[in-house]
Amino acid sequence: MDISVVFQIAAVGILVAVLNLVLQRAGREEQAMMTTLAGLLVVLFWVIQYISELFESVQAVFNL
Amino acid sequence: MTLIRVIGVALTLVASGVLGLYLSGLGKFRLQDLLEFKKALLILKSEIEYVATPLPEAMANISVRTTKPISLIFEHYSQSLKNNSEGETAYQLWIASIKIHKQKSFLKDDDWEIIENFGKTLGYLDKQMQVDTITFTTDYIDAQVSKLQEINEKNQRMYRSLGVVGGILLLVIFW
Numbered sequence: 001m002d003i004s005v006v007f008q009i010a011a012v013g014i015l016v017a018v019l020n021l022v023l024q025r026a027g028r029e030e031q032a033m034m035t036t037l038a039g040l041l042v043v044l045f046w047v048i049q050y051i052s053e054l055f056e057s058v059q060a061v062f063n064l
Numbered sequence: 065m066t067l068i069r070v071i072g073v074a075l076t077l078v079a080s081g082v083l084g085l086y087l088s089g090l091g092k093f094r095l096q097d098l099l100e101f102k103k104a105l106l107i108l109k110s111e112i113e114y115v116a117t118p119l120p121e122a123m124a125n126i127s128v129r130t131t132k133p134i135s136l137i138f139e140h141y142s143q144s145l146k147n148n149s150e151g152e153t154a155y156q157l158w159i160a161s162i163k164i165h166k167q168k169s170f171l172k173d174d175d176w177e178i179i180e181n182f183g184k185t186l187g188y189l190d191k192q193m194q195v196d197t198i199t200f201t202t203d204y205i206d207a208q209v210s211k212l213q214e215i216n217e218k219n220q221r222m223y224r225s226l227g228v229v230g231g232i233l234l235l236v237i238f239w
Contacts, residue, residue, distance in 0.1 A: 008236055008239060011236040012233065012236055012237065015229055015232055015233040015236060016233070018225075018229050019226065019229050019230070019233070022222055022225050022226060022229065023222070023226075025218075025222070026218050026219065026221075026222035027218070028222075042237055
């Protein structure tokens, strides 16, 4: 596993938090919600292969 | 490889920053254009009330006393009124002048609708009718201006930080 993906996810988290703050200050709750959701989706897209790897190794360990 | 990366990073940051600045400026530019149009209307009102200048000359006077891009509309309108050989109405010519110079200003479609409506009564019926229409249009502009001034400050700060943070976010996502 590449460790840089962890830092990337952390950076996206920070930036989305800042965007969220800025948009909410300007009274645009809808767009703030959307950016949060978009950030979540992007991160999920990155992480999904590691999750599937985890499931596969769990299956392998317990012989399921 | 690193050089290309650095150039890409710089370009993305600059582009998103400039986009943020442009979006934050839109409200200010619209405000300026609205105020300029109001000035033009006030000049026209005085021309009608005190001097009773014919419409083409009044429009030419306005175009001299206002700044671009609003002055371009009045200049074109004055010219087309003077050279009107096809027998088109003042309203048709007004619409045509607006269409040509619409792209150069920052006004929104709502504003253009009111401005186009204003053209409907140009040169129609008596002095009082003209003055009333002008007052109606300036009232609309005043309402828009006070609304804009309220939200401009907030939006400007938002778009500026949105541009920069959005650029950095793009960089992180496509790293």
